[in-house]
Amino acid sequence: MNFFAQLKLAAVSLRYNKSRSFLTTLGIIIGVMTVIAILSLLEGLNRKIKTEFSMLGSQTIFIQKVEWMISTPGNRQQLDFEELRKRPNFSIKDAEALALLPTIEVAVPTIDKGVGNLKRLGNTAQNCRLKGTAEGGDLTSNWVVEEGRFISREDRLHRRMVCVLGAYVADNLFGAENPIDKTIDVENHRYTVIGVLEEKGTMFGNPQDNVVIIPVSTYLKYNRMPRGWRSIWGGLTIEALPKRGVPLEDAMGDVEELLRIRRGLRYDEDNDFGLNTQQMIMSALQGITSTLWIVMIGIAAISLIVGGIGIMNIMLVSVAERTREIGIRKAVGARDHDILLQFLLESVLLAMLGGLVGILIGLGIARLVSALVPFLDAASPWWTVVLGFGFSAAVGIFFGIYPAQKAAKLNPIQAIRYE
Amino acid sequence: MIRLEKVSKVYDSGHVVVEALTDIDLTVDEGEYVAIMGSSGSGKSTLMHILGCLDNPTSGSYVLAGYDVSAMEPDALAKVRCSSVGFVFQQFNLLPRLTAAQNVELPLLYSSRPASEREGVVEEMLSKVGLADRGHHRPNELSGGESQRVAIARALANDPAILLADEPTGNLDTTTEEEIMSILDELNSQGRTVIVVTHDETVARHAKRTVHLLDGRIV
Ligand SMILES: Nc1ncnc2c1ncn2[C@@H]1O[C@H](COP(=O)(O)OP(=O)(O)OP(=O)(O)O)[C@@H](O)[C@H]1O
């Protein structure tokens, strides 16, 4: 008997027992639904994290007084603020020394602060930040210059009164006007616009395009380096980018060694600075998502096993009910494997129908959650659907093989006489 | 065509051992019309099952159309059943969920005949038994005689050389019995080997030779 005829046979037989078939597949439906929904949400979360952090520059080492920490339920470190306060500030000289490392492409000293609303000719840009940086700062912070140019070495050395505008600032202060060579006032100082940046969007809800970027030297001419508590997060940050092809870990090793030497730290003393990378946040978040993974795998495995046992049970009932049918089929020429295939296809089809319903409900749940939770966008790549079908087919085969074998091995005469 | 030598069948259910057939020697030539008679429990059905390759003999040899089928594997037996033997049961044994035409189609599916041929064969077989217009009916919409005719059409679907009928008229009244037997007569007259099991002398009279069984032996 050919495969297609067998498939039709299985489908007809399932349709004959519609409500029983549906109830049997509930376990599979729940299992596949869980997998699809959670996978879609995790994938959405992962993509979100990746795009958000790509703004930071994936290879950039952020050298600061403090190490970034992510508070997870299992990891609630206490910060020793007294110790942090006593840590030395970074200086421009540190950045210059780091830039000389053979593994480092650029090391850019940066510092920033909030400057509130900026005004120009009746236009307002709200809640802006002023950032001092140096040549190469566009590379370390993943800025793309849309028009004009970025801060140059000369701008820094001559403490020029020039600025590069974030897209939001440019749009709100200049509208349709071309800002290049025009001026804006920030904290009573007048800067000439030399460049405009491409839009970046938000990073975890924080706008990124509300910046005014000026040479770090100019920034420090008018602003004192923060001291005490405020220096912990408000001090100088050195953004260092490894040379092309240099592994991030190697570059970080070199940076750490140089900073320890410059600060005269003994071998048994801890670092009094933090080397931060996008990867650290990623791996911390990965820890959270891996917990979700385990929960998902647990729920899915249990419901798939329960579903599988349900299918096995119903198939055994079906084989018993249809013993006579099996006998007759064998009497007219069905081989053992024809019968095996008939019942196996029935259980696989049953499981895959459950899988299909589970996939649809799972995708629906993922959609619903992304509609309700603002920062979550579920993504359901094609492989989650394939996975859902694959799992349900596997359950159908695994739990269907025993009843099908039982059917195939029946003796035709005894089966025909079965009442 | 059929050649049984010293065929025995023993049912061993653990505590009871029943010797249903003992040392059966039987030869049936191509085109013969044989009736098997005997009292209830004499082993007629058991013999038919072995002839129809539904069961293996416990000992002895069975050569069918030149092939020794007594030691064949289940799948090989299934192939023989599919292509060389048609079996008609007392209880009709149609699949209740399928229509008459689908029942007739079954052996064609298992012999992997292409769909394009199947429809024509089914039609031909149903008209052979006079039910050309009842193909879409289900078994519960057919009378006993009609059901048995569908069963005969099904047995003939793969054009087997041998037709085996185990009390084909046992559940039918005398008029219907005549209908069924005239179909078997005609099939035999066309050259098909027909073996029919019966209690009934009038049925046995249709056959050209009668074999009597008593307690599992031919007498
Ligand atoms: N599966 C079986 N297990 C044990 N004994 C069996 C089995 N099938 C048949 N027998 C026994 O074998 C003997 C022959 O049975 P069989 O069915 O061949 O008789 P029969 O001649 O067809 O009788 P009837 O005319 O009533 O149909 C009987 O004694 C029966 O009890």
Ligand SMILES: [Mg+2]
């Ligand atoms: Mg009998």
